[in-house]
Amino acid sequence: LMDFFFSSRRRHTRCSGVSWARRCVQETGINAEYMGIMSVFQTDRKEPVFLVKEDNIYYLVLNDLPQNQFNAEFLNQINKNLDEVEKAPTGTIMITVSTHDKNFSTGLDVKYLIAGSGDLREQLLIDLQKLLARLLKFPKPSIAIINGHAIGAGLMFVMCHDYRIMREDKGFVSLPEILLGMPIPPGMLASVLGKVPKHIVKNMVFTGQYIDGQTALRYGLVDKLAKNEDLIKAAKEIIPSFSYAAKFTDAFVQIKSQMFEFEYNKLINEPLDAYTSHFARHILGKQKAKL
Helix, strand or coil: CHHHHHHHHHHCCCCCHHHHHHHHHHHHCCCHHHHHHHHHHCCCCCCCEEEEEECCEEEEEECCCCCCCECHHHHHHHHHHHHHHHCCCCCCEEEEEECCCCEEECCECHHHHHHCCHHHHHHHHHHHHHHHHHHHCCCCCEEEEECCEEECHHHHHHHCCCEEEEECCCCCEECCHHHHCCCCCHHHHHHHHCCCCHHHHHHHHHHCCCECHHHHHHHCCCCEEECHHHHHHHHHHHHHHHHHHHHCHHHHHHHHHHHCHHHHHHHHHCCCHHHHHHHHHHHHHHHHHHC
8 A cells, every 4th residue: 555655656746745645545546544644644734733624523733843842832832723622513522643653742842941941941841731731621532643652741641632542563652751860740740640550650650661552552551553544544433432522521521520630730730849950950960061
């Protein structure tokens, strides 16, 4: 299948991504589900985050390439698009995807943190934790498609979705902060502990291990694996299971609020002073030593 795509693309180099995809469907009758993911992932759009609508599905597309790292602008764009999804009609499902075939999100934008002041660093962490808290109580059922690496805060972002599907043949998830000599803010750690047994999280944060899809499924970090060409199809197959959650949003939010009250409060209320001061001493000290 991929051999055809590459050879076809060489023959039709003047076509745009979407028109090329449509032409392939017309000429070959290839499964439209696969072409759906191709037209979402292969795009010339420049926005760091944007929405693609299909019936009752809103795709939240992460497009701040190549790593989809969290800085102030990326967070702002995610929240802006979440505002639109929240206003969508009853019955809406949100599916989060990345346009990069290697990285879903590699976490915090460390260069942005290093370049900023202490207040900026703390505000970024506060805003990131607010985003995670928002997702924990988000009124629309959410599905994360992990088609590449989800590292650190990228994995925490994934874990705050209601359902997680990972590419089976490529990509790792990890909480590697210990490899950098860094602690993890309590709220962010709680966002993972709320979804996965403590002994699993302990092994992850103590070792910083990189976990493949099969292991992530066994650990409960993800709910399902799929081939790259089947990721959208796999997500759509889950949607009927969330039909009542999408219909009765008030009850859905209330249930999630009760389930994740502890994690939510940690994300919203836990002070970050100790973490930001450690970052300033440890990471900034290393950077100055290189100069």
